[in-house]
Structure formats: structure tokens, C-alpha cells
Amino acid sequence: MLRLLYFAWLRERLGRAEEDVAPPASVQTVGELIAWLGARESGRGAAFAEPGLIRAAVNQEFAGPETRLSPGDEVALFPPVTGG
Amino acid sequence: MPQAVVRVQAGDFDPGAELDLLLDRTSGAGGIGCFIGIVRGEAGGRPISAMTLEHYPGMTERAVLAIAEEAAERWHLLGTTVVHRVGRLLPGQRIVLVLAAAWHRAPALEATSFLIDWLKTKAPFWKKELFTDGSASWVAARTGDDEAASRWR
Numbered sequence: 401m402l403r404l405l406y407f408a409w410l411r412e413r414l415g416r417a418e419e420d421v422a423p424p425a426s427v428q429t430v431g432e433l434i435a436w437l438g439a440r441e442s443g444r445g446a447a448f449a450e451p452g453l454i455r456a457a458v459n460q461e462f463a464g465p466e467t468r469l470s471p472g473d474e475v476a477l478f479p480p481v482t483g484g
Numbered sequence: 485m486p487q488a489v490v491r492v493q494a495g496d497f498d499p500g501a502e503l504d505l506l507l508d509r510t511s512g513a514g515g516i517g518c519f520i521g522i523v524r525g526e527a528g529g530r531p532i533s534a535m536t537l538e539h540y541p542g543m544t545e546r547a548v549l550a551i552a553e554e555a556a557e558r559w560h561l562l563g564t565t566v567v568h569r570v571g572r573l574l575p576g577q578r579i580v581l582v583l584a585a586a587w588h589r590a591p592a593l594e595a596t597s598f599l600i601d602w603l604k605t606k607a608p609f610w611k612k613e614l615f616t617d618g619s620a621s622w623v624a625a626r627t628g629d630d631e632a633a634s635r636w637r
Contacts, residue, residue, distance in 0.1 A: 408538055408610035409622045457608065460543035476540055476608070480625035483537070483568065483609025484521060484580055484600055 401471055402433070407478035410454065413447035430456045431465030433475065453479055488552035488564045492544050494571040497581055502565050506583050510563035513585040517596030520582075525575035527623075531616045537570045537579070540608035544568075547607040555584060555599050559591035566599065568609065598636050605633040 405418045427436045434456070438448035448454070456463045457476040469475065487509055491497075499520060506516060523535050552564045565583040573579060580603065584595035603609075611623040 405540070407540060407608070408612070457540070457543055460540070460546055462547075462606070476543070478540070478608065479610065479622065481605065481608055482611045482623040482625055483539075483607050484604030484629075 402469060403472075403474045404437075405474065405476040407476065409479055410447055410477055413445055414441070428468055429465060430458065430463050430467045430469065430475070433469060434465070434477065437477075455480055488549060488556055488566070490545060490548045490552055490565075491567045492539060492541075492548065492570055493567065494569065496569070496578060497567045499578075499581060502567065502581055502583060506563050506565050506585055510585045512587065513562045513592075514587045515585070515589045515592040517584040517586070517589075517592035517594075518582070519580075519596050519600045520578055521580040521600070523573045523575050523577050523579055527613045527615075532575060532613045533616045534575075534614045535573045535579075536612045536614065537568075537573065538610045538612070539568075539570045543608050544570075548603065551599060551602045551606060554602070555595045558598070559584070559586055559595040561586050561591065561595055564595070564599070566603070568603065568607070570609070601629070601632045601636060604629045 401420055401422050404421055406414055411417050423436050427433050434451050434454055438451055441448050454477055458467055459474050526532060548566050552566050556564055561584050563585040567581040569579050582596050582599045584592050586592040612620055613623060614620045
């Protein structure tokens with residue numbers, strides 16, 4: 401089980417800020433998780449239409465697509481940041 | 485270890501009071517670099533009525549503190565203050581305050597520049613602009629900001 405958090409336009413397009421998911425065992429990394437979520441959402445809006453624009457944090461640290469996931473991780477998905 | 489004070493808050497901040505607080509907790513500073521970000525009244529030539537800043541509670545504070553500590557280490561700062569506002573802001577209002585106290589002006593000014601460059605690209609904040617015609621759009625990350633941040637590598 402993974403805890404997912406969504407921010408900014410990803411949250412708006414999905415219509416939710418968080419959810420718990422149980423991806424199949426083949427989903428081992430952040431990149432694989434995004435691909436799996438994209439396939440799950442296909443036909444239900446454009447949230448994952450541009451996976452290249454989605455960034456991630458695992459347990460509140462920025463994480464690249466190769467980052468490995470463990471059960472219980474908090475995974476946040478969001479567009480590139482625009483603070484300051 | 486130099487003291488870094490980091491706050492993420494909805495309300496405004498008082499730049500003069502923050503300067504005094506930084507001076508109070510440091511000694512020997514020869515200068516303090518300061519940057520204050522302000523909400524612009526337009527975006528891409530279109531007038532805006534407000535800006536909303538979303539963030540990732542918990543991670544934001546950690547990320548900003550990590551940036552402040554990185555600056556303190558690189559420039560041997562005597563103290564830093566970063567205050568970043570979130571929520572709904574109006575044109576002309578303050579968004580962010582960066583203060584960096586150092587022995588000399590060069591590290592104070594360089595560290596201030598570094599801090600704002602990294603805050604724009606390495607902390608989980610997202611801006612949404614609300615235009616006067618009622619439309620709204622999330623601000624896209626700027627390549628220029630990435631380039632500015634990468635010059636500090």
C-alpha cells in the first residue's frame with residue numbers, strides 16, 4: 401500500500417488530494433508508479449497526459465523516476481514547482 | 485552551526501522586525517542581504533486579481549530549511565531568515581522574505597541570490613494566477629529559473 405498526495409493542477413484534474421493505492425508487484429519505482437497511474441486514469445481525463453511534467457517526492461524528499469518504492473511510502477506527485 | 489529561521493505562513497511579515505530579530509540572534513555580521521518578493525499585478529500582459537500559493541505541508545518546511553542550511557554552509561553565514569507566504573495573495577503584497585547575515589557584503593548578497601533561486605526550483609510551492617476576467621491558470625515553471633538555480637551547482 402502506498403499513500404499518494406497530489407498537488408496543484410494534478411490534484412485539480414484528478415479531483416482529489418490524496419488516496420491509498422495498492423499497485424501490482426511489478427510497480428517498483430516512481431516512474432513505474434506514474435506509468436501505472438496513467439494507464440489506470442486513461443479515458444478519465446488528462447491528469448497524466450503529460451507524464452514528463454510530473455515530479456515526485458517520496459517521504460517528503462524529491463525523488464527521480466528511478467527511486468525505488470517500499471510499502472507504506474508517502475508519494476507526492478505534482479507539476480514542477482513555482483515558488484519564490 | 486549558524487541559525488536558520490524558516491517559516492511558512494498565510495499572514496504577512498514585517499521586514500523591519502525580521503531584520504531586528506536576525507540581528508538579535510547573530511553577532512559579528514558586517515552586512516545582511518535582503519530579498520523581498522512581491523506579487524506582480526500582471527502575468528503575460530494580462531492583469532491579475534489575485535495569486536494563490538499551494539504548498540506541501542511538512543515537506544515545505546524541511547525543504548526550505550535544507551536550502552537555508554546549504555546557503556549557511558557555502559557562504560559561512562552567521563544567520564538566515566526565510567519567510568514564505570501561502571494561500572491567497574493580492575497584487576502588491578509580499579510573498580517571500582530572504583535575509584542572509586555574513587561577515588562581508590559579497591557572501592551576504594550571493595547567499596541571498598542563491599536562496600531565492602533555489603526557493604523557486606527546490607521547494608514544493610505552486611502558484612496559481614487568477615485573472616481579472618475570471619479565468620485562472622497554474623504558473624508554468626520557467627526554464628530561466630532552472631538556469632538561475634543551476635549556476636550555483
